[in-house]
Structures are given as structure tokens and as C-alpha cells.
Amino acid sequence: MTSDETRGDDPGMREIELLREEAEAALAGAGSSADLEEARVNLLGRKGRLTALLQGIKDLPPDKKRMVGMQANLLKDWLEKALEERGEELRRRELDAELRAEKVDVTLPGRHLPFGTRHLVSAIIEEIEDIFIGMGYRVAEGPEVELDYYNFEALNTPHWHPSKSLQDTFYVDASASGREDVLLRTHTSPVQIRVMEATTPPLYVIAPGKAYRHDVPDATHSPMFHQVEGLAVDEGITLGDLKGTLEHFARRMFGEDRAVRFRPHFFPFTEPSAEVDVSCVICGGEGCRVCKGTGWLEILGAGMVDPNVFGYVGYDTEKFSGFAFGMGVERIAMLKYGIPDIRYLFDNDLRFLAQF
Amino acid sequence: MRVSLEWLKDYVDIDLDPQELAERLTMAGTAVEGVERLGGGLEGLLVGRVLEVRPHPDADRLSVCKVDFGGQGVEIVCGAPNVRPGMLAPVAPPGVRLPDGSAIGEVTIRGVSSHGMLLSERELGISDEAAGIMELEGDLEPGASLARALEIEDTVLVLEITPNRPDCLCMLGIAREVSALTGAPLRKPSFVLREIDPPAAEDVLVEILDPDLCSRYCARLIEGLTIGASPWWMRRRLRAAGVRPINNVVDITNYVMLELGQPLHAFDYELVTDGHIIVRRASAGERMVTLDGVERALSTDELLICDPKGPVALAGVMGGEHTEINAGTTRVLLESAHFDPANIMRTSRTLGLSSEASYRFERGVDPSGCARAADRAAFLMDELAGGKVRRGVVDARAREISSSRLTLRVERAARFIGIPLREQDARAILESLELKVKESRCGEQGTVLEVEVPTFRPDLEREIDLVEEIARIYGYDRVPSTLPSSAHKVGMLTPGQKCRREAARVLAGLGLSEAVTVSFISERWLDRLDPSRAVFPEDPVRLRNPLSEDGAVLRPSLLPGLLEALRFNVNRRLSDVSLFEMGRAFLPLAGEAQPREPLLVACAMTGNWVPKQWDGAAQPVDFFTVKGVLERLAAALHVPGLTLVREELPFLHPSQSCRVRVGEASAGYLGLLHPRVCDEVDLPRNTAVMEIEFAPLEEAREEPYYREVPRHPALHMDLAVVVGEEVDAEELEEAIREAGGELLYEVRLFDLYRGEQLGEGKKSLAFNLVFCAMDRTLTDEEARKYFDRIVKALGAGFGARLRA
Numbered sequence A: 001m002t003s004d005e006t007r008g009d010d011p012g013m014r015e016i017e018l019l020r021e022e023a024e025a026a027l028a029g030a031g032s033s034a035d036l037e038e039a040r041v042n043l044l045g046r047k048g049r050l051t052a053l054l055q056g057i058k059d060l061p062p063d064k065k066r067m068v069g070m071q072a073n074l075l076k077d078w079l080e081k082a083l084e085e086r087g088e089e090l091r092r093r094e095l096d097a098e099l100r101a102e103k104v105d106v107t108l109p110g111r112h113l114p115f116g117t118r119h120l121v122s123a124i125i126e127e128i129e130d131i132f133i134g135m136g137y138r139v140a141e142g143p144e145v146e147l148d149y150y151n152f153e154a155l156n157t158p159h160w161h162p163s164k165s166l167q168d169t170f171y172v173d174a175s176a177s178g179r180e181d182v183l184l185r186t187h188t189s190p191v192q193i194r195v196m197e198a199t200t201p202p203l204y205v206i207a208p209g210k211a212y213r214h215d216v217p218d219a220t221h222s223p224m225f226h227q228v229e230g231l232a233v234d235e236g237i238t239l240g241d242l243k244g245t246l247e248h249f250a251r252r253m254f255g256e257d258r259a260v261r262f263r264p265h266f267f268p269f270t271e272p273s274a275e276v277d278v279s280c281v282i283c284g285g286e287g288c289r290v291c292k293g294t295g296w297l298e299i300l301g302a303g304m305v306d307p308n309v310f311g312y313v314g315y316d317t318e319k320f321s322g323f324a325f326g327m328g329v330e331r332i333a334m335l336k337y338g339i340p341d342i343r344y345l346f347d348n349d350l351r352f353l354a355q356f
Numbered sequence B: 001m002r003v004s005l006e007w008l009k010d011y012v013d014i015d016l017d018p019q020e021l022a023e024r025l026t027m028a029g030t031a032v033e034g035v036e037r038l039g040g041g042l043e044g045l046l047v048g049r050v051l052e053v054r055p056h057p058d059a060d061r062l063s064v065c066k067v068d069f070g071g072q073g074v075e076i077v078c079g080a081p082n083v084r085p086g087m088l089a090p091v092a093p094p095g096v097r098l099p100d101g102s103a104i105g106e107v108t109i110r111g112v113s114s115h116g117m118l119l120s121e122r123e124l125g126i127s128d129e130a131a132g133i134m135e136l137e138g139d140l141e142p143g144a145s146l147a148r149a150l151e152i153e154d155t156v157l158v159l160e161i162t163p164n165r166p167d168c169l170c171m172l173g174i175a176r177e178v179s180a181l182t183g184a185p186l187r188k189p190s191f192v193l194r195e196i197d198p199p200a201a202e203d204v205l206v207e208i209l210d211p212d213l214c215s216r217y218c219a220r221l222i223e224g225l226t227i228g229a230s231p232w233w234m235r236r237r238l239r240a241a242g243v244r245p246i247n248n249v250v251d252i253t254n255y256v257m258l259e260l261g262q263p264l265h266a267f268d269y270e271l272v273t274d275g276h277i278i279v280r281r282a283s284a285g286e287r288m289v290t291l292d293g294v295e296r297a298l299s300t301d302e303l304l305i306c307d308p309k310g311p312v313a314l315a316g317v318m319g320g321e322h323t324e325i326n327a328g329t330t331r332v333l334l335e336s337a338h339f340d341p342a343n344i345m346r347t348s349r350t351l352g353l354s355s356e357a358s359y360r361f362e363r364g365v366d367p368s369g370c371a372r373a374a375d376r377a378a379f380l381m382d383e384l385a386g387g388k389v390r391r392g393v394v395d396a397r398a399r400e401i402s403s404s405r406l407t408l409r410v411e412r413a414a415r416f417i418g419i420p421l422r423e424q425d426a427r428a429i430l431e432s433l434e435l436k437v438k439e440s441r442c443g444e445q446g447t448v449l450e451v452e453v454p455t456f457r458p459d460l461e462r463e464i465d466l467v468e469e470i471a472r473i474y475g476y477d478r479v480p481s482t483l484p485s486s487a488h489k490v491g492m493l494t495p496g497q498k499c500r501r502e503a504a505r506v507l508a509g510l511g512l513s514e515a516v517t518v519s520f521i522s523e524r525w526l527d528r529l530d531p532s533r534a535v536f537p538e539d540p541v542r543l544r545n546p547l548s549e550d551g552a553v554l555r556p557s558l559l560p561g562l563l564e565a566l567r568f569n570v571n572r573r574l575s576d577v578s579l580f581e582m583g584r585a586f587l588p589l590a591g592e593a594q595p596r597e598p599l600l601v602a603c604a605m606t607g608n609w610v611p612k613q614w615d616g617a618a619q620p621v622d623f624f625t626v627k628g629v630l631e632r633l634a635a636a637l638h639v640p641g642l643t644l645v646r647e648e649l650p651f652l653h654p655s656q657s658c659r660v661r662v663g664e665a666s667a668g669y670l671g672l673l674h675p676r677v678c679d680e681v682d683l684p685r686n687t688a689v690m691e692i693e694f695a696p697l698e699e700a701r702e703e704p705y706y707r708e709v710p711r712h713p714a715l716h717m718d719l720a721v722v723v724g725e726e727v728d729a730e731e732l733e734e735a736i737r738e739a740g741g742e743l744l745y746e747v748r749l750f751d752l753y754r755g756e757q758l759g760e761g762k763k764s765l766a767f768n769l770v771f772c773a774m775d776r777t778l779t780d781e782e783a784r785k786y787f788d789r790i791v792k793a794l795g796a797g798f799g800a801r802l803r804a
């Protein structure tokens, strides 16, 4: 007996065959999960046709029971699996359609989240601090209202020096304490003296902060500005150490390919003294308007601490030597970021602040 | 200092091109600020000889000249009064351009054609002289190039001389530097002075009454002079140096000053009473008229050169008008003196009067150079002005200033600079600068050189000064770069410094931008914010010499600066502004010279905290925005003990004004800016501010310590209670925490509601409570027990009832 014969002849088997064809058509025709559910209920629901067929098997004669039962169960297994697969496919399609309907304009601006910026001057001071901390320096501070002694005298500035005049230095009214030697520090160098008075060598410090000069504001002058001072005192410190230290700094600050040069200069509180130039950040040394055609930009004043200064703080000049340097933060900011006017740094215009 | 290379080459041979020389000088401490080329624009101009001069047939003031400039003579019409046959003059042939760019063509002037132009110095662009055509001197060929004939092509180095190097304020000093740098020998000017009898001392007397201010005064007497113009070469060199030629005698004094560095002054001898020079301090109220025609009132601080009748010069600064050299001068009393630098600086500053002479004296002139400079000038007056030099220098010496001796330890210098240095290297460098090594010995500390320092180097006073010279001439660029080798270096920030950095980062992260404002403010700000000075000091720290009244007070608070910055932005239509600043304020301390300088952090916010967005409303700044900022800051810095206490401050909205406390101490304030202040300074009403001092904040920081995180499920319960308006949220929260005990893990206020059904003067506050235990899962019953306890406590404490 072939299976064809059994199927073809037997009414039970024929019904199974019909049901399968119908189910295949219903599955293929179901366009949505809802259609598919309807088909499932029709076939496998409580009153479904396959359910009814399965329930009818028990009433068949024993010889048919096995064959029809087996085929009906096979059909059921197939159908459940097919429903599952088709359902999965339909759900995927439906989800996809749903998601496509949730279209947004992705070019709309992102949600506003608060954002603020550090001031460029603070950012540069931090950058400088970090470079020197990496070289073993600590950060020192000192008062902005200073005494003549710390700002001038102990820094070996002669008492008749023109920078002490009322045209160059802001003096603070301290008449209540009966003094005339109170001023706004004209550089951060007095911190050197204060640090040396309070500590014994070896010492490696930098001192960032505000300084003041009696200048009418213009594009390159501001009565208030920021400096970073540096001081190293130890046994056996050399002029070569000063060179090496500042070269390292200049390359970290302005770029590894910068050339650095040291020109002899004069400052009252260092000897020998130097001005330090880096190759122009704009033209790279070819010469341009910013570097006045020289290819160099002056960024630092430096030198070996003058023995007279050590004398004021009671350091043994035979045992210790040291170097000191100072730089203008605004100048570095202006050079590095091409800012044409120092006053822009203190306007606090949000459109300026947000750029850095 | 302007240095003509053509001139400089009189004293030292120079093989380098100007740029290379500039570079070498710069790298040895004499910074070259500019390199100027002179004599441009004379291309095509020629030397001409005037052959004939006849009057113009049709114009009285003009003449028609036949001029030879390399060919047969051509006719040129000329208006200059000084034109005469035989003279040599610059001529511009047709088709050439003058230095000012104008072109010369063939023109017809009143019927006579002119084939070129005879030129004045002004037309050549070399001086302001325009009264006549320039007369050329010497044996010049008509038709020769004018530029070559005038030797006008020159390069000028513009040098920045540092204040410690007065010796470099002259040609010879610069030549000495060049010689030291290149090894080319230095050639000092040499000359043989002819003198006539009787000796000058018979007609000149010098007395120094104030020897502290004048160590030496040399005078010479020169007779038979004819005042006139200096020769062209001298005028050219003076101009290249930036000095205006005047007449031969005055030019010679300036020329020698530029050459040797010694300022000189020439008096008309006939106008100096009795030829008697008295050097003395001015008496109080004494007056004199200086060369510039200004009458000056003097004090006893000023040094004068006088004759028996009164002042003839302001010593070292400027001569007197009365004894000035004039066209009729034939006898000159020449002054070459040494004055005290500090006194000259003082005088120059007090009187607001400076000159080439005072500039040099205040930096320090070689006290040994007086006589030599007087001789040199006398020689030139003989050569160039027909002078006869009377025998001898009348030399009044009040004090002897002699050369000094220094020792240099060679090995120590080498170590200090960080270079290998042999004795002969050190010696060579010192000697190239005319320092004499008198002796060399070997001591405990190695080789020691005894060095004699000439008087023209007053800056060399100590061993270190010699070390600097060695380093400078050796070349900083040849010193190897090293790093300090010490092991005693630990780079770090203090906890306080770290905390400040953290604070700035937190504030920026919260959307505030950092501002930096100027430390001096107008006192008006304090009057505006705090008229009765309840908060700010009554007597703030003031400047004695402010730039203006707007910046006469050192800020006792960062607030004025920040409000200015807000206004700056608001005025530019940037309406949403949130700024912070960290900086020092200045508070007077009774009896102290220096004020207290607390480090403050301040915030000022206005407009919207979150701006209106495409799908959301704006969130305007209010009291709670700035309070939120403070709470975030305190949390980030781990400052748990920070509280706000109601207190009315004069510049804050009276009901939204708080004192910020750390523990029991005040650390600052926070609130909404008083509407009165907002209106006065043109800021929107919703401007919120806070300002706190950093030190108490830093002190109150607590290192975070692990607090157990619940591992068992927590129970979340909401509690909404109705209380009277007078009850503070904070009080309720504290009562909840207390009653909730340790099972209450967290309390958060999430709703505030007012409405009719609650009744007049009532509000509802809703809290989310989180209960949990660390060792077990809490049951509802347990949590409910505590919840009920809380409700009871709130009822008893505040009359709170549960909201239905």
C-alpha cells in the first residue's frame, strides 16, 4: 500500500490533505499579525477545524486511528511551526513599519545641555603649571598688595629706579598704618623673595598670579595682567640648566618643532640675564608682521638669581645657585591664539569666552 | 642708539653683512631692533657743475644756469639764491624721479626751457634745508652718480642698549663689542692736537663747589673759530645717528659725544663772565632759561654750571640760552665733565627734560674720559672750524675715580655657566673687552684671575659680573642645555590648589563661563550695592594714583566686576549669561599695611538658565538656580556642612537673600539681586548671585568614606503632607529623617503644591521615601511602621496632615 493510495482513498486522510492546503493558503494570505491570528483560531482555536479533526480521531476505527492520528499530529506540528515563523516575519515587518513612521528630523539641534568654559588666562596658567609640575615644581602664591621691599628692594632694584614712580606703579593708600611703601605688585617676582624667606633650598617653585602696572589700556597694555614666575635654587644649578628647563617648557607650550634662543639681557635681580625667544608661531621663523620680521617672539625674561638677592634672604651664595624666570600669560595667550587686543581678555564677552 | 656702519668701520673692520652683524650683536646682549638702509631713491641723480648763471629775462627771482652733468652744458632754470658759477650741485636730469616720487620733465618756465632741476637737501630727502640748492664739496666729476658722491649709501643698526651698559652708548663702545665678537682689532681715533700759548688756564677758571655731584670738570678754550655749516660727511653721520646738524661747533660736540660717549657742551666764551665756571647746586627758587627757551624754576636738588653772575647751564641736561653758540661766536669754552648719574636722572625726571647728554650721564659716563674727549673735540674744531686751541686742559678734579680690581675663579665660572672653560679662554674673552688680567694664581679653588676693570665699565662690580661677560661673549647659544639633576624635586599641587581647580571645573560643567575682571572698581559700585556699608568695608582699600576714579578702589568683592560683565553681555543682546570668577578681594586690616586678600568664588547669572528650545520651554534663572549651583559645588568638593540661613543683605531681594554658612561661620551670601540694583545697573530682574570665600570651604572638606550600598530590595513610598505656609521644607525633611531612623535610606522632596482645596495659607509637600535594610529584605509592615511614625512626628511637630 502506497501512501498515495491511503491518502487518496480515505476520507479522513483527504480532509487532512485539504486542511493542509487551506492552512498554507491562509498563512501565505495573512498580511498582518491579526490576519494570522484569525487563521490560527480557525484551525487551532477551541472550535478550530484541525482541533475538531483531532478530537474526532478517538471515534475512528482502530485501524484508521493510528494512521489518521499520526498524520493529523504531523499537520498540527507543522502548522504550529509555520504559524510561529510566519508570525515572526509579520511582527518584524510590522515593527519595521512602525519605526519608520517615527521619523524625526535628525538635523534639528541637540538638546541644550549646560556648558561653560574656563577663562583663557586660567587655562593657560593651568597648562604652564602642569608642565612645571611635571618637572618637579610646586605652585606658590603671594599677596597682590605688596611692600616696596618685596617688589623692588630685595629684588636688587635701586631705590631711584624709574619703574617705582607714580607713573609706573600703583600705590595703595596705607596712610592709616602710616606707610607709603605699599603698592600693587608690578610683577610676580616678590613671591620669589617670600618663598625664599620661608624655605631653605633646594626649592623648585612657580608662582602664577596677577600683576599691575600704571598703563592706560590699549591693544597691548592692560593695567592688570597675569604672570607666571619661576624659581629654582639648589646646589650646582647652572645657566645650562636654565636653558634646558625653558627650552623644554617652550616646546611643550608652543610645539616640539619650535626653535628657542637665549639672548643676553639685563634685569636687576638676575645675573647673567636673558630674554628668551621662540621661533614665530605665525610664520615659523620666516618673518611676518607679528614678529616684526625677525622670525622670533620674545616670551620670557630669565636669568641666574643675582647674589644680592640671595643676600637679602640670607642664602649662602657659595653653596647655592639658582635661576628665575617670568612670563606674561596674556602675551602667550595672544600669540598662541592670535588675539589682537589684550582688552578682549577682560571684556568677558560670551562670544569670546566660548571660543576657548 | 643708531649706529651707522659706514662710521663704525672707522674703528673696526667688519666682514659680516649687516644682517649677520645684527644677529651677532643681538646674541651678545645688544639687541638690534631694526636695520635701516639709507640713501635709497637717489638713482639717476647726478653731480652737476654750474658753468654760467644769467638772470631770467622774464622773472626777477629766477636765473638761467648752464649746467654740466656729463656732456656739454644744458640750460636749467633755478630759483635758488645761492646758485653761482663754478659750484657743484645735485642735478636731476629729465625723466628721473626724486625721492618723493615726483618726476622731472622738460618744462618751459616763462618762456625759457629748463632741461632738468638743481636740487636742495630737502628735495633730496636728506634734511629740511630748502633755502638754497645743496652745495657739494670735494673733487667730484660732473655727471658722477650723486649717491656715490655723497657716500650716502649706508646701513644703520638701531640698537637697544640695556641700562647697565652705558659704555655701549657710543660708536667706540659698539666697535669694542664687535671687536670682542669677531676678533677684528679695535682702532681708537688717533690725532695730534696743535696747541697755542698762552695756556687756557690764564683765561679759564673752574671751581667745583658740590663735589658729590661732579667728580671732574675739564675745560678747554678754543679761539679764532668761524661758525658755519659742518662738512657734509659729519652732517651725514650725525643725521644717520638721529642728531640734527646745527653748526660746526655744536656738531663737533655732538659728534664726539656719539664717537666717545662723553657729552660735551660749548659755551660762547665771551658770554661766560670772567671765563669763570662754578659748579654748584641751585639755590631754592633760582631760575634760568634753558636752550629750548623755557624758563625753569629750580630747587636745591639740581646741579648748575654757573659763572659769577648766575647759571649758564643745567649741568648734564641742557645748556643755557644766554651762553649759546651763535653766528658771531669766535671763542668757545668747551666743557667735558662727569656728573652723578642719580642726580641727573632725578633732575631730568623732575623737570621733564631729557637730552642725549642727560640720557648718557644718568646711565654713567666714563669718569676717566673727560680730557680725551675735550682734546678730540678741540682737534676737530681746529680741523673743521679754523679754531686755535689754547694750551692745556683746565682740569678740576673733585674726586678720583680709578679703575677697580676683581677676582675671577675660572673653574667656578665654568661650573656656574655649565661649560668647559680653560684659563686662556677666560683670559681671551676678558681681554677682548679691554679688561686687563693683571695676575693669575692657582689657589684652593683653582685658577684665580686678578682683573682690572676700566672706568668705562661701571657695571662690573663683582665676580658674577665677570662671569656674565664670559657667558655673553662665549655665547649663550653654545652653552649646552641641561636639566637640574637634583633628586629633591617633587612636583605637585596642594590640596587647596587642587580643590580650586576642581571648583572651576565643576562650575564650568554646570554651564557657567569663567570671567576675569579687573581688581580695581569704582567706589560708586559699593554705594550702589551697599549704601550703609553693612556688608562691605566702610573704608575700602584705595589707590593713591588710580588711572581714573572708575578704578580707584580695590574690590572688596568680585560682585561689581561680574555684574559689569553681565551688563557688557546684556548690552550686546546676549541675554542669557552665567558667569563665575575666582580671585582675590581686598579687605582692610586695622593697623596693617597690607590688606587681607581672601580668595573668593562668585557667580552671577541672568536671563535663562536653559534657553527656549524647539520643543521645550526656557528655564529662567531664579533663586533656586544659583542655589542648585552652590549645592552641586558643595557636593563635588565634599563639603557636607554647608547651609543657607535667611538674612537680608542690602543688595539682595529681601525675601530671597541668604547667608552661606560653613558650620557656624559665614562663608558668603547667595540670593536674587535686589530689583532696585537690577534697575539701577540695567540688568534684568531675574539676576541671581552668590559669593563665597574659599578658605572655609577648603577647611570644611571631608574625605569621602565608603557608605554601604543596599544590596537588598528597597521600598519606595510617597508621603504628601499639608502644612502651614510658615513651615520650611528643610525642617520637615529633618523631622522625617529623625523619625525614619536608620532604615530610611533617602528622602527627596519632589512636589510642592498650593491650591484652593488645601485652604488658605496651606501648602502640600510631597516626599519620596526610600526604606531599606542592609542585612535583609524589608517587609511592607516594617516600612509601614516607620512611615506611620514619620506621619505622627510631622503631625505633632508641624500640624501636618496627610494629603488625601
Ligand SMILES: [Zn+2]
Pocket: A280, A281, A282, A283, A284, A285, A286, A287, A288, A289, A290, A291, A292, A293, A295, A296
Ligand atoms: Zn612671524
